[in-house]
Structures are given as structure tokens and as C-alpha cells.
Amino acid sequence: MKTTPFWWEDAAPQHAERVIDRDHCGVLVVGAGYTGLSAAITLAEAGVDAFVIDAQRVGEGASSRNGGQIGNTPKFDLATAKRRFGDKRGAEVIEDYRQSMPFMLARAKSLGEDVDLNLNGSVIGAHCRADLADMRAARAALPLDAQAKLEILEEHEVPRAIKTDTYRGAVIKNGQGSLHPAKYVRALANRARALGVRIFTGCRYLGAQRVPAGFQVQVTGEQGPVVLRADQVLIAVNGYAGPEQPWLRKRAIPVQSYIIATQSLPLAQMEELLPMNRAASDSKRVLCYYRRSPDGTRMLFGGRARFRTTSEARSAIGLRGYMEQIFPSLKGVEITHSWLGNVCFASDFTSHVGRMPDGLHYASCYNGSGVSMATYMGHRVAELMLAREGADRGVVNAPFPKVPFYNGKPWFLPAVGGLYRLQDKLARWRDGA
Ligand SMILES: Cc1cc2nc3c(=O)[nH]c(=O)nc-3n(C[C@H](O)[C@H](O)[C@H](O)COP(=O)(O)OP(=O)(O)OC[C@H]3O[C@@H](n4cnc5c(N)ncnc54)[C@H](O)[C@@H]3O)c2cc1C
Structure with a gap:
């Protein structure tokens, strides 16, 4: 790798x-x-x-x-x-x-x-029912021309955009990519x-x-x-x-973000998983984002694998886990690349x-x-x-x-990350999942 x-x-x-x-x-x-x-x-x-x-x-x-x-x-x-x-x-x-x-x-x-x-657009999976309701409300608050670019998918319709049973619904944003x-x-x-x-x-x-x-x-x-x-x-x-x-x-506040790339896979399989090679992500606080390579044959799967500084090898293990949860058919595929970089938050x-x-x-x-x-x-x-x-x-x-008590070293990230993960878990628990 x-x-x-x-x-x-x-x-x-x-x-x-x-x-x-x-x-x-x-x-x-x-x-x-x-x-x-x-x-x-x-x-x-x-x-x-x-x-x-x-x-x-x-x-x-x-x-x-x-x-x-x-x-x-x-x-x-x-x-x-x-x-x-x-x-x-x-x-x-x-x-x-x-x-x-x-x-x-x-x-x-x-x-x-x-x-x-x-x-070809982007798609955001709703992590829980409340997030789907927020997506509906956000769409409804937009002017009509902007609403027309957004398509809300009910839970049973999600596989049209992402072949998974992970999400409670989704929104397709036409025009993005x-x-x-x-x-x-x-x-x-x-x-x-x-x-x-x-x-x-x-x-x-x-x-x-x-x-x-x-x-x-x-x-x-x-x-x-x-x-x-x-x-x-x-x-x-x-x-x-x-x-x-x-x-x-x-x-x-610098935060590391991580991505893995899978080996090249059959185009038909990838087209089924993420039709039209849309850019995808989800509504979790600790979100995952993913897409196919420009030639359509690989899955590039990113997220915040850990909130402590970690290596590319360790982050690959975490990301593979998230990827396989969303796409069980990718279990065991080879990961050819794992890398990281710094995003920055205010x-x-x-x-x-x-x-x-x-x-x-x-x-x-x-x-x-x-x-x-x-x-x-x-x-x-x-x-x-x-x-x-x-x-x-x-x-x-x-x-x-x-940022109070902060001088360049984001010591609070592990705690904030832990809290976000807990909030993500509670959101699903409230759904009864
Ligand atoms: C893994 C990952 C996934 C992401 N995914 C997306 C995505 O899908 N969509 C999206 O919109 N955004 C995404 N982002 C965010 C996006 O990449 C960044 O917001 C964007 O690249 C920032 O550009 P920039 O030019 O401001 O900073 P950077 O591209 O980070 O460039 C900053 C440069 O400053 C240089 N520098 C720092 N200090 C000094 C110095 N003292 N002297 C000289 N040079 C210095 C560094 O070497 C660096 O090259 C992602 C980021 C990462 C890390």
C-alpha cells in the first residue's frame, strides 16, 4: 500500500x-x-x-x-x-x-x-431520520429554482444513488460534483x-x-x-x-483528514455501488465522504478515521471498516493507497x-x-x-x-471527536436502530 x-x-x-x-x-x-x-x-x-x-x-x-x-x-x-x-x-x-x-x-x-x-451531482446520505427531516426543511427554505436542483430520496429510494441500506434517506444535489x-x-x-x-x-x-x-x-x-x-x-x-x-x-484549527483508494474494480460493480460517479458523503458529525476515481473503477473513501494524529496504515484500517459497513460487497478488496492531509476549521x-x-x-x-x-x-x-x-x-x-485556551495545538480534538461520535451513535439509537 x-x-x-x-x-x-x-x-x-x-x-x-x-x-x-x-x-x-x-x-x-x-x-x-x-x-x-x-x-x-x-x-x-x-x-x-x-x-x-x-x-x-x-x-x-x-x-x-x-x-x-x-x-x-x-x-x-x-x-x-x-x-x-x-x-x-x-x-x-x-x-x-x-x-x-x-x-x-x-x-x-x-x-x-x-x-x-x-x-453529475453529489449525494448526501441521511444518518438518521432527524437528519432527513432537516434536509427536507433546508430544501423547503430555498427559492424554487434552488429547490429544483435538490432531490430528496426516501429510505427505500437510497440505493438509486448509493447502493447501501445504511441511510434513512438522502438528498441528491444536481449541479455539484x-x-x-x-x-x-x-x-x-x-x-x-x-x-x-x-x-x-x-x-x-x-x-x-x-x-x-x-x-x-x-x-x-x-x-x-x-x-x-x-x-x-x-x-x-x-x-x-x-x-x-x-x-x-x-x-x-488544523485537523487531519484521511482517504483510502481501493484497487481497480469492475466498472459495472462500481456503477451499481455509486451510479453516475456522484460525489457522496453523509450527514454524520464524524462524516464519511467518498466517490469513484475519475475513470470510475476505484472507490476513494475518506473521513476522520481518528482524532489523534495517526499513521496512514492505522487510518486505513478504520476507513476500511467504515467503507465495508456502507458497501459490504467491498469486503476484502485491496487498498492500494492511504494518505492524509490537513483541513482547517474555524x-x-x-x-x-x-x-x-x-x-x-x-x-x-x-x-x-x-x-x-x-x-x-x-x-x-x-x-x-x-x-x-x-x-x-x-x-x-x-x-x-x-479559540479560548488554544495556541496552535488542538489538544481538545480527541474529546470533541469522542463527543461527536457519541452524538452520532445516539442519533441512530433514537431511530431505534
Ligand atoms: C484529506 C482531505 C480531503 C479533503 N476533501 C475535500 C473535498 O472533497 N472537497 C473540498 O472542497 N475540500 C476538501 N478538502 C479541503 C481542501 O483540500 C482545502 O480546503 C484546500 O486545499 C485548501 O487550500 P489552501 O491553498 O488554502 O491550502 P493548502 O493546499 O493546504 O496549501 C497550504 C500551503 O502552505 C504551505 N505553507 C505552510 N506554511 C508555510 C511557510 N511557513 N512557508 C511556506 N509555505 C508554507 C504548505 O506547504 C502548503 O502547501 C480536503 C482536505 C484534505 C486534507
Whole structure:
């Protein structure tokens, strides 16, 4: 079993330039994932001289490791958003989520590379009857055109979308889908380069100080320590923020997420298990997400196998168990890949974009759903840096709450994970299962 992402078979992360040969740039972007590269594209399109640096290779963070599922549903409703952020900004926050997917699809199409885009829809299995009732209520609260895109399945209809008897019902979201995450991040990098952006890898950002015309930035890499002057700096490190990001590390909570890939299986069997290769997940608090490989022959099955840091080998055992519960016919199939990566949560489950007190910009916290949101938030933070009219709206500059007693090490995750699992069990128990 390989412990590298299945995606890397087709699109392994590559190094870019290794030597920074200039001492000034317009914007220095830290992080070469969806956020940083999407921001760099918007900045370069506006004529800004942008550098992107990454401590690893291009896209080697979550952006080449994720499930590739495309969605834009926030983890809260309009009423909650209004309560948190006020009526106007709350509505704008929901609008940011709504806009993220069309923006990402347009950006992906503009890259001119095949990223295995599949818009056959997604399906969410209802873990318990109360979740199915919530799905119905959420659909009913939408405008009629949005309702038309959602199809509620009763328990006996679920096998039409997922061949399992695990769920109490499901919702099909037409128009959503999946892509190849590593091809997508590679294509973003290619587009950024074509626009004149310079990408440096193996270059770690160490910190920045304000100077009269911007920032003096310390970087280290293959060439040793480098000091660079940048007019503006964007921190786009999401779940990989190190100790050099003390402000973010009081707010952004990294959580490991795990995925396994099965061996290639007969197409007809896979089509029966997950028709139309829809992207699938469930409504549990400790959710599972799964899909087929772009060629349709493998199951890629992800989730939070453990809430303590663990190895790819151990997480594979847990994930196989969940997968076999949902699809008993996959019992004993070979697992060819098992890998992990960091997602990043905020305590209010909202994405956050803005400026830190020291003047550095940031975009962070996609709460496990960053394919659309990171792409869009990269663009939105770039608009803020370009001082575009109307950029300060929705999640941009919305209050980013500190997590009490937290300083970068999420010591509370095992307890929270245990509580979530218990809540999942109780929900089924209430159903009488
Ligand atoms: C296993 C897994 C499954 C997921 N599944 C899905 C899914 O199906 N759908 C979905 O929408 N989202 C999913 N996500 C979330 C999604 O992948 C992320 O939200 C998204 O990739 C975040 O992009 P990013 O550019 O902000 O961060 P990343 O891609 O993580 O990039 C951050 C980069 O910052 C760099 N960095 C950090 N510190 C420094 C430093 N000091 N100097 C230089 N560079 C630094 C890192 O090396 C890293 O490359 C998943 C994530 C994981 C891990």
C-alpha cells in the first residue's frame, strides 16, 4: 500500500524555482495551494508582480490530497449567519458560499487543462431520520429554482444513488460534483506562471516586519536565508500554519483528514455501488465522504478515521471498516493507497479572509470544503489587496473568533471527536436502530 495520494499517480507535486534572485516583489503569497495560486492569478491579471512561495512542492498541502468533491453549502443557515454577523453581512456571507462554486467552475474552465471535471451531482446520505427531516426543511427554505436542483430520496429510494441500506434517506444535489484535485492545483500553477507569477518551492516563510513601503520578509530555502521586500504579503497556509503564524494559530484549527483508494474494480460493480460517479458523503458529525476515481473503477473513501494524529496504515484500517459497513460487497478488496492531509476549521465553521493587526493579509478555514471556497477566497482576498470597491463584504473582514485556551495545538480534538461520535451513535439509537 502506498502512503502517497492516489492523485499523485497522474499529477505528483513538482518543485518550481528554487532560488529567489530578486529582492523585491509587489505581493508575496505564502502557500502554493488553491488559495495562494488563485489569489496570484487575480493579482497578476490586475498587473501586480506576484511571487508565490511554498515550503513544500507546488500543491503539496491539502490541495493535491483532497477528495476533489465540489460543493458550496455552508455549515450553517442564513438565520445563524445573520445572528453571528448581522443582517447585511450575514446575508453576504451566505452569498459568498453561493458564489464560490460558479466562480471556481469558471476559473477551472479558464485554465485550459483537463481536470476531470464531473458535474453529475453529489449525494448526501441521511444518518438518521432527524437528519432527513432537516434536509427536507433546508430544501423547503430555498427559492424554487434552488429547490429544483435538490432531490430528496426516501429510505427505500437510497440505493438509486448509493447502493447501501445504511441511510434513512438522502438528498441528491444536481449541479455539484468532483474533479481531480491534483490536476486542478497543477493547472492553477501553470496559469499563474503564464501570467508572469513566479513560484518558488522549498522556500519557507519565517516572518515579516513592517517597513516604510511594505514588509521585509525572511525566507529560507535551498539557497539559505533570504530577505525580501514586498509591498504586501498574503498568508495562504490554511491547515499548515506553523509557529511563525501566531495570530492565525489562535484561530485556525488544523485537523487531519484521511482517504483510502481501493484497487481497480469492475466498472459495472462500481456503477451499481455509486451510479453516475456522484460525489457522496453523509450527514454524520464524524462524516464519511467518498466517490469513484475519475475513470470510475476505484472507490476513494475518506473521513476522520481518528482524532489523534495517526499513521496512514492505522487510518486505513478504520476507513476500511467504515467503507465495508456502507458497501459490504467491498469486503476484502485491496487498498492500494492511504494518505492524509490537513483541513482547517474555524470555531464558527466559517471561512475567514482579511488583514491581521500587523498588516499581513490572510485567507483561511474552509472547514473541509475548500475546492470551491479556497479558489474563491483566494480571489476575494486579492480583491481586498487590490483595494477594489466592494471587496469588504461577506466573509472578507468578518470577525474571526479566537479559540479560548488554544495556541496552535488542538489538544481538545480527541474529546470533541469522542463527543461527536457519541452524538452520532445516539442519533441512530433514537431511530431505534
Ligand atoms: C484529506 C482531505 C480531503 C479533503 N476533501 C475535500 C473535498 O472533497 N472537497 C473540498 O472542497 N475540500 C476538501 N478538502 C479541503 C481542501 O483540500 C482545502 O480546503 C484546500 O486545499 C485548501 O487550500 P489552501 O491553498 O488554502 O491550502 P493548502 O493546499 O493546504 O496549501 C497550504 C500551503 O502552505 C504551505 N505553507 C505552510 N506554511 C508555510 C511557510 N511557513 N512557508 C511556506 N509555505 C508554507 C504548505 O506547504 C502548503 O502547501 C480536503 C482536505 C484534505 C486534507
